[in-house]
Amino acid sequence: MNVxxxxxxxxxxxxxxxxxDGEGKIAAxxxxxxxxxxxxxxxxxxxxxxxxxxxxxHEVEFVVGTGYGRFKIPFGHTQITExxxxxKGAHYLFPGTxxxxxxxxxxxxxIGADERGEVTDFCMNDKCAAGTGRFxxxxxxxxxxxxxEIGPISLKAAKPLRITNVxxxxxxxxxxxxMARGEKIEDVLRGVHNAIAIRSIALMRRVGITPExxxxxxxxxxxxxxxxxxxxxxxxxxxSPLSQYVGAIGAALYALERARGAPPTELVAEASG
Amino acid sequence: xxxAGVDIGAGSTKAVLYDPExxxxxxxxxxxxxxxxxxxxxxxxxxIRRAGLAPSDVRYVxxxxxxxxxxxxxxxxxxxxxxxxxxxxxxxxATRCILDIGAQSSxxxxxxxxxxxxxxxxxxxxAAGAGKFLERxxxxxxxxxxxLPAVALRSKDPQPISSICAVxxxxxxxxxxxxxxxxxxxxxxxxxxxxxxxLALLRQVGGDGEVTLTGGLARNPAMVHALELRLGRPLNxxxxxxxxxxxxxxxxxxxxxxxxxxxxxx
Numbered sequence: 294m295n296v297x298x299x300x301x302x303x304x305x306x307x308x309x310x311x312x313x314d315g316e317g318k319i320a321a322x323x324x325x326x327x328x329x330x331x332x333x334x335x336x337x338x339x340x341x342x343x344x345x346x347x348x349x350x351h352e353v354e355f356v357v358g359t360g361y362g363r364f365k366i367p368f369g370h371t372q373i374t375e376x377x378x379x380x381k382g383a384h385y386l387f388p389g390t391x392x393x394x395x396x397x398x399x400x401x402x403x404i405g406a407d408e409r410g411e412v413t414d415f416c417m418n419d420k421c422a423a424g425t426g427r428f429x430x431x432x433x434x435x436x437x438x439x440x441x442e443i444g445p446i447s448l449k450a451a452k453p454l455r456i457t458n459v460x461x462x463x464x465x466x467x468x469x470x471x472m473a474r475g476e477k478i479e480d481v482l483r484g485v486h487n488a489i490a491i492r493s494i495a496l497m498r499r500v501g502i503t504p505e506x507x508x509x510x511x512x513x514x515x516x517x518x519x520x521x522x523x524x525x526x527x528x529x530x531x532x533s534p535l536s537q538y539v540g541a542i543g544a545a546l547y548a549l550e551r552a553r554g555a556p557p558t559e560l561v562a563e564a565s566g
Numbered sequence: 567x568x569x570a571g572v573d574i575g576a577g578s579t580k581a582v583l584y585d586p587e588x589x590x591x592x593x594x595x596x597x598x599x600x601x602x603x604x605x606x607x608x609x610x611x612x613x614i615r616r617a618g619l620a621p622s623d624v625r626y627v628x629x630x631x632x633x634x635x636x637x638x639x640x641x642x643x644x645x646x647x648x649x650x651x652x653x654x655x656x657x658x659x660a661t662r663c664i665l666d667i668g669a670q671s672s673x674x675x676x677x678x679x680x681x682x683x684x685x686x687x688x689x690x691x692x693a694a695g696a697g698k699f700l701e702r703x704x705x706x707x708x709x710x711x712x713x714l715p716a717v718a719l720r721s722k723d724p725q726p727i728s729s730i731c732a733v734x735x736x737x738x739x740x741x742x743x744x745x746x747x748x749x750x751x752x753x754x755x756x757x758x759x760x761x762x763x764x765l766a767l768l769r770q771v772g773g774d775g776e777v778t779l780t781g782g783l784a785r786n787p788a789m790v791h792a793l794e795l796r797l798g799r800p801l802n803x804x805x806x807x808x809x810x811x812x813x814x815x816x817x818x819x820x821x822x823x824x825x826x827x828x829x830x831x832x
Contacts, residue, residue: 329744399734421692422733431733461733462693462702463670466576473600 297348298355298552300544303335303362306398310338311541312346321346322538331362355552357544376415378543383507384410385542387531391503394493396512398426401493405500414500422461424492426512431461432485435468443482444517450483486521507531509539567823569626571815572606574633577669577782579605580812581613592617593809602633628819630811644818647675647686652817653810654778655681658802662775665764667783669697674767687767693732695763697783702732703756706739707749718788721754757792765796778802780810
């Protein structure tokens with residue numbers, strides 16, 4: 294019988310499960326909306342991942358849960374904070390990672406990691422929508438475009454505008470007045486992306502910006518955001534197509550350590566709320 | 567000699583005409599548009615029309631509010647704090663503190679017993695504690711803005727809103743809705759959230775004595791209720807307190823005008 298482990302990252306909007314084999318290779322992934330029931334979402338993703346990996350549930354030796362819904366995962370053996378899992382997962386995808394910036398729908402995190410993918414420091418904003426995915430959602434709404442369109446359009450900017458407000462609500466009015474003055478939509482949108490980049494970099498500075506920088510979270514799929522971040526940082530950032538799975542990969546890696554007999558680490562203790 | 571005060575706020579633009587012998591001659595409030603200058607002119611023209619005057623009758627124009635630099639015909643621009651203090655003291659002479667809650671900013675002002683501003687605190691960086699917060703919540707609940715106060719006042723069991731950020735509060739509101747909480751309870755929760763934010767500003771300036779509520783949210787009886795509930799005592803509020811900024815501007819304009827006519831340096 295082969296050894297498999299799983300990591301389940303149940304976030305406020307999406308649920309992710311990753312299955313690793315005994316070698317630490319990704320055997321399967323599954324992603325879907327969390328919806329109203331965390332338990333159901335976790336079970337559905339776990340089942341889907343098992344089927345995709347063509348294995349039996351009993352072959353999964355250890356499951357680590359992470360994310361906002363981690364304590365409600367019925368099949369989880371232990372829970373580890375998303376900060377620790379993010380660092381571990383980013384290190385797995387890009388072993389040179391020392392700084393992680395994770396921009397999600399409702400929060401932004403900056404994490405410092407060492408050469409083993411252990412957290413050295415972290416900082417987060419979950420009090421205010423400025424600098425998060427919600428800020429982009431609102432900007433898209435203000436200009437009447439979908440969230441998937443604004444990134445590519447922002448790349449065409451010749452003269453990016455500077456967005457002076459911080460508050461998402463006020464930025465909406467600022468965008469409207471730029472548009473009313475006849476500014477080009479790409480210049481406005483690039484300004485919006487730059488504003489988020491500047492906010493994220495301020496957060497990253499608090500943990501120290503050491504290359505390589507890995508950009509994760511749902512917003513990392515936005516090409517405009519990648520370019521804005523690179524432009525403002527003045528350096529390349531690592532982005533993976535698996536970036537939404539970073540937390541789940543990290544959780545699965547911790548599961549693998551435990552399956553191999555590693556003692557529980559302090560990381561199991563809560564590092565954040 | 568008639569003076570005008572024009573308060574170009576983020577949500578609405580107000581104008582008040584004043585004559586020392588006859589008192590307030592006319593007032594107007596219009597929605598502020600993207601073109602701040604046009605909004606200022608519109609409010610001023612409307613106040614003049616309502617007073618049955620001609621534009622040439624107005625000898626002095628003082629502006630205040632977020633758009634106060636945008637009206638080129640002004641004789642003077644004055645900060646919101648100074649104008650609200652003057653206007654509030656005119657309406658309620660024993661006023662010692664002002665809470666000014668506008669669409670995009672809120673302020674707490676502390677005055678001495680003669681009405682001089684001693685200190686003030688404001689939030690104009692974020693929509694928390696300002697009218698925009700309510701607009702967001704109303705949008706999430708799909709309730710027209712003008713119906714907000716009446717709906718909120720029906721609340722029996724206000725639901726707390728813990729997010730300070732107006733945008734994140736929207737998700738919380740949707741959560742409350744999906745749990746079957748009545749709209750009036752969510753809405754009163756939003757009013758109480760604003761009350762908590764602005765009363766924190768008030769405490770920072772020292773909030774004893776009579777408190778006068780100014781700014782656009784002074785028009786909202788649910789806001790008055792929420793503030794009085796949290797403060798534990800009544801506020802000074804009337805149909806004129808939302809105009810306090812424009813009123814203060816015209817009164818301060820009168821002083822300048824009087825000095826100018828007396829030949830003293832302005």
